[in-house]
Amino acid sequence: MSFPNTRLRRLRTNPAIRAMVEENSLSPADFIAPLFIVEGNGVKEEIESMPDYFRYSLDRLQSELDELAEVGIRSVLLFVKVPDEKKDNKGTEALNDSGLMQESIRFIKESHPEFFIMTDIALDPYSSYGHDGIVEDGEILNDETVAVLAKMSVSHAKAGADMVAPSDMMDGRIGEIRKALDEAGFSNTGIMAYSAKYASSFYGPFRDALDSAPGFGDKKTYQMNPANLQEALREVEQDIEEGADIVMVKPGMPYLDVVKAVSDNFNIPVSVYNVSGEYAMIKASAKQGWLNEEETMMESLLAFKRAGADLIATYFAKEAAKIINR
Numbered sequence: 001m002s003f004p005n006t007r008l009r010r011l012r013t014n015p016a017i018r019a020m021v022e023e024n025s026l027s028p029a030d031f032i033a034p035l036f037i038v039e040g041n042g043v044k045e046e047i048e049s050m051p052d053y054f055r056y057s058l059d060r061l062q063s064e065l066d067e068l069a070e071v072g073i074r075s076v077l078l079f080v081k082v083p084d085e086k087k088d089n090k091g092t093e094a095l096n097d098s099g100l101m102q103e104s105i106r107f108i109k110e111s112h113p114e115f116f117i118m119t120d121i122a123l124d125p126y127s128s129y130g131h132d133g134i135v136e137d138g139e140i141l142n143d144e145t146v147a148v149l150a151k152m153s154v155s156h157a158k159a160g161a162d163m164v165a166p167s168d169m170m171d172g173r174i175g176e177i178r179k180a181l182d183e184a185g186f187s188n189t190g191i192m193a194y195s196a197k198y199a200s201s202f203y204g205p206f207r208d209a210l211d212s213a214p215g216f217g218d219k220k221t222y223q224m225n226p227a228n229l230q231e232a233l234r235e236v237e238q239d240i241e242e243g244a245d246i247v248m249v250k251p252g253m254p255y256l257d258v259v260k261a262v263s264d265n266f267n268i269p270v271s272v273y274n275v276s277g278e279y280a281m282i283k284a285s286a287k288q289g290w291l292n293e294e295e296t297m298m299e300s301l302l303a304f305k306r307a308g309a310d311l312i313a314t315y316f317a318k319e320a321a322k323i324i325n326r
């Protein structure tokens, strides 16, 4: 039936009918809150390129965790900033059972046992070269890196991590991590695979946050070419076969077609990473008075759900949850 019998505006007449026919919605349970943790005491420092977002030392993290819990967020994704003197080319510090990441996991498990703790698995914050893997003659070694990532995952599991999140894009890492976790008795520790992670310039502010920018070259030999979609489906398929529990697409806003294709083609929870550059764009325009921060934030988060994402890792998690709850 077409016009005038059909008038689609009838379903937009007022807030009540709009709410009745709404197809997608956001809930605080959809969000994963990334946290940046630093060594030391009394540290809560704003990240210059990520306004209103902070690095915390563990003693200052408590109040942030309390606030997240209060708004209904229970899932956190941990990143640590490692001082230069602890960086090398082998990820030695990543395997330190008393390292900052491992201590952070124990701290959160103790103070907020209801939280679901996910941890970043990649060598870049620990690497003197700022690359996600071990470097030799200017190349990023695959299998040697995977062996370290598997050990790193076990170390996080031992400290109490609920799920590890490999963000490195080495081949075969999901299978090796799964095997290592199982052999160490952690068959219940999950894996959220950054399956379709693109070599993106939208990661800039994150690399400022962790001082983890690559010292030479770029990440194009391991992260995906932004031109490709079919390849993303191959990556996802492999990670599922190797034992991933959740697959991720990253970045988010410029890659909604990838989120949609993954969610249409596979029966597995899909997460999307609303990355630092996407956050910075909205924050910067809002500070200029050029965009309405609250509205553009909520609109972009909702778009992820419409594209088929089940979970959203976002620096807006707390602010958005507050708005949903009010």
Ligand code: PBG
Residues within 6 Å of the ligand: 120, 121, 122, 124, 132, 167, 168, 202, 203, 204, 205, 206, 207, 219, 274, 275, 276, 277
């Ligand atoms: C590192 C990692 C990166 C992000 C998450 N894990 C950066 C990179 O690959 O260089 C980016 C997150 C963001 O930009 O918000 N393996």
